Amino acid sequence: MDRTDDSLIALRRILRATELYERDLASAAGVTPAKLRVMQIVHMKGGWTTPKALATQMGVSQATITGLVDKLAKDGMVHRAQSETDRRQVNVMLTDDGKTALDRAPDALQQRFVREFERLEDWEQAQLLSSLERVAAMLDARDIDASPVLTVGAIEKDTHGHKDPRSKI
Amino acid sequence: MDRTDDSLIALRRILRATELYERDLASAAGVTPAKLRVMQIVHMKGGWTTPKALATQMGVSQATITGLVDKLAKDGMVHRAQSETDRRQVNVMLTDDGKTALDRAPDALQQRFVREFERLEDWEQAQLLSSLERVAAMLDARDIDASPVLTVGAIEKDTHGHKDPRSKI
DNA sequence: TTGTTTCCTTTGGTTGATTAACTAACCGAA
DNA sequence: TTCGGTTAGTTAATCAACCAAAGGAAACAA
Numbered sequence: 559m560d561r562t563d564d565s566l567i568a569l570r571r572i573l574r575a576t577e578l579y580e581r582d583l584a585s586a587a588g589v590t591p592a593k594l595r596v597m598q599i600v601h602m603k604g605g606w607t608t609p610k611a612l613a614t615q616m617g618v619s620q621a622t623i624t625g626l627v628d629k630l631a632k633d634g635m636v637h638r639a640q641s642e643t644d645r646r647q648v649n650v651m652l653t654d655d656g657k658t659a660l661d662r663a664p665d666a667l668q669q670r671f672v673r674e675f676e677r678l679e680d681w682e683q684a685q686l687l688s689s690l691e692r693v694a695a696m697l698d699a700r701d702i703d704a705s706p707v708l709t710v711g712a713i714e715k716d717t718h719g720h721k722d723p724r725s726k727i
Numbered sequence: 728m729d730r731t732d733d734s735l736i737a738l739r740r741i742l743r744a745t746e747l748y749e750r751d752l753a754s755a756a757g758v759t760p761a762k763l764r765v766m767q768i769v770h771m772k773g774g775w776t777t778p779k780a781l782a783t784q785m786g787v788s789q790a791t792i793t794g795l796v797d798k799l800a801k802d803g804m805v806h807r808a809q810s811e812t813d814r815r816q817v818n819v820m821l822t823d824d825g826k827t828a829l830d831r832a833p834d835a836l837q838q839r840f841v842r843e844f845e846r847l848e849d850w851e852q853a854q855l856l857s858s859l860e861r862v863a864a865m866l867d868a869r870d871i872d873a874s875p876v877l878t879v880g881a882i883e884k885d886t887h888g889h890k891d892p893r894s895k896i
Numbered sequence: 897t898t899g900t901t902t903c904c905t906t907t908g909g910t911t912g913a914t915t916a917a918c919t920a921a922c923c924g925a926a
Numbered sequence: 927t928t929c930g931g932t933t934a935g936t937t938a939a940t941c942a943a944c945c946a947a948a949g950g951a952a953a954c955a956a
Contacts (some may be wrong), residue, residue: 561844561852561853561856562841562844562845562852564856564860565844565852565855565856566837566840566841568856568860568862568863569741569840569859569863571863571866572738572741572859572862572863572866573741573742573745575866576742576866579866617743617746668735670865670866671734671735671862671865671866672731672735675730675731675734675865676731683730683731683734684730685854686734686858686861686862687730687733687734687737689854689858690737690738690741690858690862691733691737692855693737693741693840693855693859694737694738694740694741694744696840696843696844697740697741697744697745697748697839697840
């Protein structure tokens with residue numbers, strides 16, 4: 559019985575599946591994964607956002623965002639426009655082509671997860687959620703720092719105070 | 728209470744933690760993630776293996792492995808030796824320096840998971856394992872030969888029918 | 897006004913990946 | 927035994943995605 563190894567294997571399968579889906583998704587939309595991520599975030603933010611916000615959310619430097627937006631602009635997926643309120647800022651907006659491309663890339667992984675998840679019994683959903691949050695806490699150093707000793711009772715509250723507004727899969 | 732959303736968020740945190748960890752490794756001790764992965768696999772295989780096996784396991788092309796092994800050899804972490812049984816083959820072996828470096832650059836993320844996991848009660852381990860395997864099955868129906876090395880980079884034994892082996896989230 | 901900070905781009909890299917073309921070695925069948 | 931096909935690995939050219947450092951320009955604070 560090697561539960562630790564089996565758990566690691568399961569975890570890795572989850573990561574691997576996500577990776578593969580991300581790639582399929584991107585090729586369905588005709589862009590690379592990183593560019594698709596930019597477009598998804600722009601869409602999620604209501605159609606426009608700034609390079610700064612993109613860099614923060616994606617966890618990369620602004621220089622990287624400049625490069626990605628350059629390519630997306632050349633592909634006609636987004637366009638830049640100077641902010642009227644702060645002329646240092648640039649607004650990155652989806653073009654109609656960009657929106658069309660996004661539509662062609664439905665989030666298959668998320669859809670599949672949601673479909674399967676909602677088919678589960680109530681108690682199964684609760685257990686899965688609790689387990690996932692626990693694993694997330696185990697891997698996410700910020701939570702470890704915040705509460706170094708995890709107890710069963712701590713599971714419920716350990717996502718509160720999580721500032722980082724991250725996207726779903 | 729939206730369990731589906733919360734589960735997706737937890738999943739995303741798991742992916743995110745892995746992603747960030749891999750990047751952090753790059754800045755630590757000069758060991759880049761891809762090179763470390765090569766060394767881990769060589770170690771796992773008992774101290775030596777071939778470029779072909781590395782390419783298959785990591786899901787990248789042989790040319791990529793050549794490049795990585797080149798750099799590792801230049802760094803003095805591995806060395807090449809022609810196989811005696813098949814002179815087309817090259818054996819990639821860890822040097823003493825390589826072994827030392829592996830010890831010094833442990834897989835912090837995996838270690839953290841293992842440490843936390845093994846601190847859990849027996850029934851908690853069982854529940855976590857069952858949940859992880861369930862999620863893995865939900866996301867990935869394929870049968871992947873996964874080894875217990877927790878990295879985003881793929882380890883896939885059977886890449887047949889997989890035309891485009893890329894990596895990196 | 898002047899100095900500082902913020903937002904973004906430019907420049908000049910590195911890493912990790914690809915494909916295509918090539919060499920060398922093995923292997924099976926005529 | 928030698929020819930043709932397959933396999934293993936390297937080389938070369940290229941690309942995507944990242945970064946750090948060094949700006950420019952606008953906003954802000956003193």
